[in-house]
Amino acid sequence: MTVAPEPSFSEVIHAPLRLRICGLLRAVDELDFAVIRDALAIDDAKLSKHLKILSDAGFVALRKESSPQRVDARRLTWVALTAAGSAALEAHLAALADIANGSPAS
Amino acid sequence: MANDFGEDAADAGSPAMTQAEARAALGSLDADGTALAARIVTPWWYHPALGVITAVFAGAHALPGAWPVMAIAIGIVAIPVLTTTYSRRYGVAVSKPAGPRGRRLMLALLAVVVAAMLSSLAFKLLGLEPWWASIPAAITFAATVALGRRYDAALRDEIASRSGARP
Numbered sequence: 330m331t332v333a334p335e336p337s338f339s340e341v342i343h344a345p346l347r348l349r350i351c352g353l354l355r356a357v358d359e360l361d362f363a364v365i366r367d368a369l370a371i372d373d374a375k376l377s378k379h380l381k382i383l384s385d386a387g388f389v390a391l392r393k394e395s396s397p398q399r400v401d402a403r404r405l406t407w408v409a410l411t412a413a414g415s416a417a418l419e420a421h422l423a424a425l426a427d428i429a430n431g432s433p434a435s
Numbered sequence: 436m437a438n439d440f441g442e443d444a445a446d447a448g449s450p451a452m453t454q455a456e457a458r459a460a461l462g463s464l465d466a467d468g469t470a471l472a473a474r475i476v477t478p479w480w481y482h483p484a485l486g487v488i489t490a491v492f493a494g495a496h497a498l499p500g501a502w503p504v505m506a507i508a509i510g511i512v513a514i515p516v517l518t519t520t521y522s523r524r525y526g527v528a529v530s531k532p533a534g535p536r537g538r539r540l541m542l543a544l545l546a547v548v549v550a551a552m553l554s555s556l557a558f559k560l561l562g563l564e565p566w567w568a569s570i571p572a573a574i575t576f577a578a579t580v581a582l583g584r585r586y587d588a589a590l591r592d593e594i595a596s597r598s599g600a601r602p
Contacts, residue, residue, distance in 0.1 A: 345460065352464035353471055356533050356597035360471075361526030368470055394523075405523060422464075428457035 336427050337420035341386045346371065347379050351418045354389065354410040362406040380408060388414030465595075472595035475527055477587045481517070486579035488513050489544075493551035493575035497559050497568030532586075534593030540586040547578040 342348050349369055354360060366376045383389040392407040410418065452460075488510045495506035522528040532538040551571035558567040 345463070348460055349463055349467050352467055356468065356471070356594040357527055357529045358531075359522075359528040364471075364474065364526035368467060368474070405526070407528065422461075425452075425457045425461055428452050428454060429461055431454055 334416070334419040334423045336424035337417075338424045339417045339421040341382060341388060342418060342421045344379070344382075346375070347383055348421070350376075350379060350383065350408075351388070351410060351414065351421075354408060355415070355418060359392070359407040359409040362408060365408060383414065386414075386417075387411060388417055468595045468597065471527075472591040474525070475529070475587070475591055475594065476525070477584075478521070478524075481521060482580045482583040483576075484517055485514075485583060486576040488517070489548050489579045490572040490576040492548060494555050494568040494572030496552060496555040497565040499565070529590065529594070532593070533590055533597050536589040537586055537593055540582055540589055544578060544582045544586070547582070548575055551575040 342351055346369060350365060353365055353368055362373075362376065362380075366373060369376070380389060380391065384391055388411060390409050390411050392409070394405045394407060491506050491510045495503040495510075497503075498506060518530075532541050551574055554571040555568040559565075
C-alpha cells in the first residue's frame with residue numbers, strides 16, 4: 330500500500346512549464362531533452378532555463394550521452410526526476426488537488 | 436499548450452492559485468501524459484528481437500557442451516543493447532512497468548520464461564533429444580511477442596494516467 334504524500338506547495342515546481350516538465354518525467358525513467366521540448370512545444374533556450382532551475386533545486390538530474398545516430402556528433406541529454414524531485418512533485422500535486430477540490434492550500 | 440495562469444507570476448514565486456487555475460494545471464498534466472504516451476511507439480522488430488533473446492534463454496540448456504553458457508551470455512548482453520537502441524532512437528527510457536496491469540503482464544512473461552527454461556533443463560536431464568528444447572523456445576518466442584505487445588499497450592495507458600495528477 331502506498332502512503333499518500335503530505336500536500337506541500339513547491340514554489341520551484343509551481344511555474345507551469347516546470348510543473349509540466351516534472352509531470353512528463355513522473356512516469357518514465359528518463360526523457361531526452363528533445364522529447365520534452367517537442368512535447369511542451371517550446372524552444373531549447375526556454376527548456377534549458379527551466380531545467381537549470383529544477384536542476385539547481387536538486388529536482389532533476391541531467392546526463393549527457395553520445396549519439397551514434399547523429400552524424401553531427403551532438404549528444405543526447407537525458408533528463409530524470411531525482412528522488413527529492415519526485416517527492417516534491419507528489420507533495421505539490423497533492424497540494425494542487427486540495428486547491429482544485431476546494432480544500433485549503435498547504 | 437496554454438495555461439490560465441502566467442509564467443511570470445509563477446516565476447515570481449506566488450503560490451496563490453484559484454481553484455480554476457489548479458484544475459487547469461492538473462488538466463495540462465493529463466494532456467501531456469496522453470501526448471507522451473502517444474510517442475511511445477514500439478517498432479515492429481522490437482518484440483520479435485526480444486522474443487529471439489528469451490527463446491535463447493529458454494532453449495539454451497538443451498545445447499551440448501559450453502554452448503548453453505555462451506548462448507545465455509550473448510542473451511544477457513543483447514537485452515541492454517536492444518533496450519538502449521530503442522531508448523536512444525525514441526528518446527524515452529522506461530525500465531519498469533508504469534502500473535499494475537503492466538506489472539502483471541511482466542510477471543506473466545517472466546513466469547513463461549522460467550517455466551520454459553525449467554522444461555528445457557528437464558528435457559536435458561531426462562536424456563531427450565536436444566530438438567525437444569525447441570518447443571519451450573518456440574512457446575517463449577510467441578509469448579514474448581504476444582505479451583510484449585500487450586505490455587506496451589498497458590504501458591502507454593499507464594504512462595498517460597501516471598503523468599497526470601492521478602496517483
